[in-house]
Amino acid sequence: MRVQFFPTCLVDTFFPETGEAVLKLLRHFGVDVRYPKGQTCCGKPSDSGGYSYETKKAAEHFLAVFGGDPDPIVIPSGSCASMVKNHYPHLFIDNHRLRETANAVAGRVYELSQFLVHELKADLAGLKAQGRITYHASCQLTRELGVREEPLALLHSLNGAQFVPLATAERCCGFGGMFMTKLPEVSMALANDKLDAILATGADTVVGCDHGCLMNIDDAIRRRGASVRTKHLGAILAEGL
Amino acid sequence: MGARSESIPFRENAAQAVRNAALRAAMRNATGTFSVKRSHAIASVPIEEWRELASQVRLHVLDNLEEYVNRFERNAVKAGATVHRAKDAAAAREIVWCLLKDHGARKVVKSKSMITEEIHLNDYLERQGLTVVETDLGEYIIQIAREHPSHIIVPAIHKSRRQVGNLFAEKLGCERSEDPVVLAKIARAKLREEFLSADAGISGANFAVAGSGSLVLFTNEGNGRMCTTLPELHVAVLSIEKVIPSLADLPKFIRLLPRSATGQILSAYVSIISGTRKAGEATGARHLHIVLLDNGRSDIVSGDCREMLKCIRCGACLNACPVYQTVGGHAYGSTYPGPMGIVLTVLLEGMERAHTLLDGTTLCGACGDVCPVKVPLPRLLRRLREQRVEIGFTAAAERLGMVGFGLAARSPAFFELAQKLARLAWKPARITGIGSTLDRMPMPATTPFRKRIS
Numbered sequence: 215m216r217v218q219f220f221p222t223c224l225v226d227t228f229f230p231e232t233g234e235a236v237l238k239l240l241r242h243f244g245v246d247v248r249y250p251k252g253q254t255c256c257g258k259p260s261d262s263g264g265y266s267y268e269t270k271k272a273a274e275h276f277l278a279v280f281g282g283d284p285d286p287i288v289i290p291s292g293s294c295a296s297m298v299k300n301h302y303p304h305l306f307i308d309n310h311r312l313r314e315t316a317n318a319v320a321g322r323v324y325e326l327s328q329f330l331v332h333e334l335k336a337d338l339a340g341l342k343a344q345g346r347i348t349y350h351a352s353c354q355l356t357r358e359l360g361v362r363e364e365p366l367a368l369l370h371s372l373n374g375a376q377f378v379p380l381a382t383a384e385r386c387c388g389f390g391g392m393f394m395t396k397l398p399e400v401s402m403a404l405a406n407d408k409l410d411a412i413l414a415t416g417a418d419t420v421v422g423c424d425h426g427c428l429m430n431i432d433d434a435i436r437r438r439g440a441s442v443r444t445k446h447l448g449a450i451l452a453e454g455l
Numbered sequence: 456m457g458a459r460s461e462s463i464p465f466r467e468n469a470a471q472a473v474r475n476a477a478l479r480a481a482m483r484n485a486t487g488t489f490s491v492k493r494s495h496a497i498a499s500v501p502i503e504e505w506r507e508l509a510s511q512v513r514l515h516v517l518d519n520l521e522e523y524v525n526r527f528e529r530n531a532v533k534a535g536a537t538v539h540r541a542k543d544a545a546a547a548r549e550i551v552w553c554l555l556k557d558h559g560a561r562k563v564v565k566s567k568s569m570i571t572e573e574i575h576l577n578d579y580l581e582r583q584g585l586t587v588v589e590t591d592l593g594e595y596i597i598q599i600a601r602e603h604p605s606h607i608i609v610p611a612i613h614k615s616r617r618q619v620g621n622l623f624a625e626k627l628g629c630e631r632s633e634d635p636v637v638l639a640k641i642a643r644a645k646l647r648e649e650f651l652s653a654d655a656g657i658s659g660a661n662f663a664v665a666g667s668g669s670l671v672l673f674t675n676e677g678n679g680r681m682c683t684t685l686p687e688l689h690v691a692v693l694s695i696e697k698v699i700p701s702l703a704d705l706p707k708f709i710r711l712l713p714r715s716a717t718g719q720i721l722s723a724y725v726s727i728i729s730g731t732r733k734a735g736e737a738t739g740a741r742h743l744h745i746v747l748l749d750n751g752r753s754d755i756v757s758g759d760c761r762e763m764l765k766c767i768r769c770g771a772c773l774n775a776c777p778v779y780q781t782v783g784g785h786a787y788g789s790t791y792p793g794p795m796g797i798v799l800t801v802l803l804e805g806m807e808r809a810h811t812l813l814d815g816t817t818l819c820g821a822c823g824d825v826c827p828v829k830v831p832l833p834r835l836l837r838r839l840r841e842q843r844v845e846i847g848f849t850a851a852a853e854r855l856g857m858v859g860f861g862l863a864a865r866s867p868a869f870f871e872l873a874q875k876l877a878r879l880a881w882k883p884a885r886i887t888g889i890g891s892t893l894d895r896m897p898m899p900a901t902t903p904f905r906k907r908i909s
Contacts, residue, residue, distance in 0.1 A: 230904035264840025268861030275865040357820035390817025399470040433895040
C-alpha cells in the first residue's frame with residue numbers, strides 16, 4: 215500500500231521526531247510512504263483567523279502538491295486533516311476545477327488514527343508501550359472529523375501500558391491556533407484545567423493526535439514543573455517497535 | 456448602538472476575569488452543573504431528530520419572516536392586543552415609556568427578558584422617574600447589586616450563594632444567610648408586595664405564535680404569570696424572529712428549550728397568553744401591548760449570518776463554551792455573552808465596537824454541538840472573522856504576518872526561509888521580549904522534518 219504523507223508544518227518545524235516516528239510506524243505495517251516535495255502548510259491558521267485569501271492560496275498549493283496522485287493522504291493531525299477534508303471543498307465555490315480537485319483530495323484524506331485502525335488494523339497488531347497513559351481528544355478530531363473511537367482502540371490495544379481515561383478528554387485545551395497568543399491568559403487557564411485533569415489520572419504520559427494541543431499542554435507542564443510528558447499518538451505507538 | 460464606537464476591551468476584561476478566583480469557582484460550578492444536567496436530560500431522547508425538526512421550523516420562519524410576523528400581528532390584534540412595531544432600541548423604549556405614561560404607571564414589575572436588556576429599558580424608564588422591579592430571582596439579585604446579567608438564562612450565575620447572602624443582608628436589611636431556600640423566601644416576601652402594588656407588568660416572550668397571536672413564556676418561578684396577569688397593563692417586548700408558525704410547533708420547543716437551558720425536562724411554567732382578559736375570565740391583563748422590535752434583524756435575515764436568528768436563547772452554548780466558563784459573561788461587555796453573544800453582538804452592534812469579541816473562541820465547536828436548533832456557531836464565528844479581516848479590523852502586525860504566511864504557504868523556498876528565520880529569531884525574540892506572545896511555543900527544531908527525510 216502506498217500513501218502520501220503530510221506531516222503538517224507544525225511537526226515539520228517543531229516536532230520532526232514525531233514525523234520520523236509516524237514514518238517508522240507506517241513502514242512497520244509495510245506501507246510505502248511517499249513524502250511529496252514542496253509541501254508547506256494546509257492553511258488552517260489563516261482559515262481560523264479569517265484570512266480567506268491566504269487560505270485559498272495555501273489550499274491551492276496543497277492541492278497542487280497532493281492532488282495529482284491518487285494515493286491516500288495520511289495526516290497526523292485532526293485539525294489539519296479536517297481542514298483538507300471539511301473546509302477545502304467550501305473554499306472554491308466559484309472555481310469548478312479547483313472545487314473538483316478539492317472534493318477528490320478530501321475523499322482521500324485520513325487522519326493518522328483513522329488510517330491505522332481502518333486500513334492497517336493496527337489496533338489488532340499487539341503493539342507495545344510502557345507506563346500509565348491518558349488521552350486528550352482534540353476538538354477538530356472529535357467534533358469535525360468524528361474520530362472518537364480510533365485513538366482509544368489503539369491505546370487500549372497497547373501491551374504493557376495501562377490506559378486511564380481523562381475526565382474532561384473532549385474539553386478544549388485552550389490552544390486554538392492564534393487564540394493562544396490573542397487571549398494568552400484564558401489559553402493558559404484552559405491548559406491548566408487540562409493539566410489538572412491529566413494529573414488527577416496519575417498518568418505519566420498524555421497522548422494526543424494534534425501537536426498544537428500537546429504544545430499548549432506542554433507549556434502548562436513546564437510552567438508548573440509537573441512530571442508528566444506529552445506524546446503524539448504516532449510517537450507512542452512507534453516507541454514500542 | 457449609535458454613538459458608541461469604541462471597541463469592547465475584551466482581552467483586558469478576560470485577563471482580569473481569569474485572575475478572579477471567586478468568579479472562576481462560581482462559573483466552574485454553575486456551568487458544570489448545567490452541562491451535566493443537560494447531558495442527563497437528553498440521554499434517553501432522540502435529541503438529533505428533535506434538533507433537526509426544531510432547526511427546520513426556525514429556518515422556515517426565517518425564510519418567511521415578514522409573512523409570519525404580519526400574521527402574528529393580525530391574530531394578536533384579533534385576540535385583543537395592540538401591536539407596535541419598533542425599528543430600533545430607541546423607538547422601542549419610547550413606545551414602552553409612552554404606554555406607561557398614558558396609563559399613569561409609577562411602578563412596573565418585570566419578568567426576565569433579554570430583549571429589554573438589549574434595549575437598556577430599565578435605565579431609561581428609571582431616568583423617566585419610574586420604579587422598575589425585576590421579579591425573576593436572578594434578575595432581582597442583579598438589580599439590587601446594580602449589575603447586568605452575566606448569562607442569558609441565569610443572570611446571577613457569577614455570584615456564589617455567600618455573595619448573595621451578603622448582598623441581601625446589606626441591601627435588604629435582612630439577617631445574613633447562605634441558605635438558598637431562606638434567600639428565596641426573603642426575595643419572595645419582598646416581591647409579593649411589589650406585584651400587588653405594581654401598575655404595569657413588562658415581559659419578553661420566548662415565542663410568538665403566528666397562527667393564534669399568542670405569546671409564550673417559559674418560566675420557573677411563577678413570577679412571569681404574576682407580571683402578566685396581576686397588573687391591569689401588560690407590555691410585552693420581543694424581537695421579530697421569536698415568531699413560530701403555529702401552536703402545533705410549540706411542543707418541539709417545549710421539549711428542547713428547558714432541556715438545553717437548565718437540563719429540566721419541562722420548565723415549571725409554560726404560559727400561553729392569547730390577548731386580553733375576556734368576559735367571564737378571572738385573570739389576565741385588561742390591556743395588552745406587544746412591542747415588536749426589529750433592531751437590525753430585517754437586515755441580518757438577508758445576510759450570510761442569518762442562521763443566528765434561529766437562536767431560541769437557551770444558553771446551552773454559554774455553558775458549553777470553555778472561554779465563557781473561564782471568563783464569565785461580564786467580560787464580553789455586551790448584552791449577550793458566550794458564543795451566541797459574540798455573533799449576535801457583532802451583528803447587532805457592528806464590527807467596530809464588537810470585533811474584539813471575535814478573539815473569544817478557540818473554534819472548538821462545543822457550542823455548535825449543543826445548540827438545540829443547530830445554529831452553526833463555529834461557522835458563523837469564522838465567517839465573522841473573515842468579515843473582520845475584509846473590513847480591516849485586525850492589527851497591522853497580524854495582517855503583515857498573514858501576508859508572510861500566505862507567501863510561505865505557497866512557496867516552498869520561502870517556507871524554508873521562514874523556518875530558518877524563526878529558528879534564528881527565537882532566542883533574541885524571547886530575550887528582548889519582542890516575541891513575548893510567542894513565549895509559549897518551543898524552539899523550532901535545528902533540522903526540520905523536510906531535511907531529515909531522504
